[in-house]
Amino acid sequence: MRKFLILSFFIPFTLSAQKDFKNSLKVNAAGIATGIISVQYEHMLSSNFSFNNTFFYRSESKIPLGLQFDQLAKKYSLGLTGVDFEYIYVNEAQIGVKGYSPELRYYFGRKKNRFFVSLFGQYENFNALIPASLEARYNQTILPIKVPVAFDIRTISGGILIGKQFKFVNRISLDVVIIGPHFGKANTVYAKVETSILSRFNEGDKLYLKEKIISRFRLSESYFDVTVDNDKAEINAFKSIPYLGIRGFGLNLGISF
Numbered sequence: 157m158r159k160f161l162i163l164s165f166f167i168p169f170t171l172s173a174q175k176d177f178k179n180s181l182k183v184n185a186a187g188i189a190t191g192i193i194s195v196q197y198e199h200m201l202s203s204n205f206s207f208n209n210t211f212f213y214r215s216e217s218k219i220p221l222g223l224q225f226d227q228l229a230k231k232y233s234l235g236l237t238g239v240d241f242e243y244i245y246v247n248e249a250q251i252g253v254k255g256y257s258p259e260l261r262y263y264f265g266r267k268k269n270r271f272f273v274s275l276f277g278q279y280e281n282f283n284a285l286i287p288a289s290l291e292a293r294y295n296q297t298i299l300p301i302k303v304p305v306a307f308d309i310r311t312i313s314g315g316i317l318i319g320k321q322f323k324f325v326n327r328i329s330l331d332v333v334i335i336g337p338h339f340g341k342a343n344t345v346y347a348k349v350e351t352s353i354l355s356r357f358n359e360g361d362k363l364y365l366k367e368k369i370i371s372r373f374r375l376s377e378s379y380f381d382v383t384v385d386n387d388k389a390e391i392n393a394f395k396s397i398p399y400l401g402i403r404g405f406g407l408n409l410g411i412s413f
Contacts, residue, residue: 177200177327177413178199178200179197179198179199179200179412179413180196180197180198180329180410180411180412180413181195181196181197181410181411181413182195182197182198182329182331182408182410182411183195183196183408183409183410184196184212184406184407184408184409185407185408185409186405186406186407187212189220190214190219190220191214191215191217191219191220192212192213192214192253193212193213194210194211194212194406194408195210195211195212196208196209196210196408196410197209198261198410203263203266204262204264205260205261205262205263206260206263207258207259207261208257208259208260208261208274208276209256209257209258210256210257210258210259211255211256212253212254212255212256212257213253213254213255214251214252214253214254215252216250216251216252216283216284216285217251217252218248218249218250218251219246219249219251222246222247222249223247225246225247226241226245226246226247229241230246234374237309237342237345237397238342238345238375238380238393238397239345239347239373239375239391240372240373240374242372243288243290243372243373244286244287244288244289244305244373245286245287245288245289246286248287249284249285249286249287250284250285250286251282251283251284252282252283253280253281253282253283254280254281255278255279255280255281256278256279257276257277257278257279257403258277259274259275259276259277259317260274260276261273261274261317262274263321268322268323269320269321269322269323270320270321271318271319271320271321272319272320272321272331273316273317273318274316274317274318274319274336275315275316275317276314276315276316276317276336276338277312277313277314278311278312278313278314278315278338278401278403279310279312280309280310280311280312280313280401281309281310282307282310282311283306283307283308284306284309285304285305285307286304286307287302287303287305288302288303288304288305288349289301289302290302290303290365290368290369290372291365291368291372292353292357292361292364292365292368293360293361293364293365294353294356294361301351301353303349303351305347305348306347306348306349306350307346308344308345308346308347309342309344309346310343310344311340311341311342311399311401312340312343313338313339313340313341313399313401314339314340315336315337315338315403316336316337316338317333317335317336317403318333318334318336319331319332319333319334319406320332320334327411327412328409328410328412329409329410329411329412330407330408330409331407331408331410332406332407333403333404333405333406333407333408334405335402335403335405336403336404337400337401337402337403338401338402338403339398339399339400339401340398340399340401341396341397341398341399342393342396342397342398342399343396345380345391345392345397346390346391346392346393347390347391348388348389348390348391349388349389349390350387350388351388352387354384354385354386354387354388354389355386355387357384362385363384365384365389366383366384366389369382369384369389369391370382373391375391379393379394379395379397380392380393380394381394
């Protein structure tokens, strides 16, 4: 009887405390497959609304499923970045990203397991070293050269996120992120090639290389400047470029406190 009375006292207290948890810290377990570290802090504003802050980071390194991403880049890159990736080899690339995403989330209903929809913004900074094939001219001879191109792409966008949350015992939860399309602009699209061979080019050779960069990567001169000097060739967007991204499948494992 005494044990029953003690349990009767603590069980309501525990349930009440669990209801009052306002904060959660979450880690995206699915990000491990792609090398992305993603941490999220969620604060409940009411029983149905919350505000999230997500920070993510991936060090510059080779990506898994490189051949598949190379095919996607060759198919869609011109529309997403304004640069044609036909002669750029994403499967051999070293790619990194860091970013931040604020999110206002609405949970449907009051059940333990429930769907949610979110409005979110996203800032991303991509840095990459990607081999590319260029066509150059030296001493009246046409030279195909393969060189690493350093990319710096910075975007800001907003979109809608759809998912479902599952709550378990001991304050543990799992957010299954289904999909999150987002649209915005790339404020920075910059690429640089550094190679000693450029120091041997005369002005005509440099102009030839510049024209081939523009035509080979299908660069619009309404958006990009291309320069070639003695030690580097540069592609630089001088105005924002429309950007479309997908926040894909995620498994955010969380603990409430």
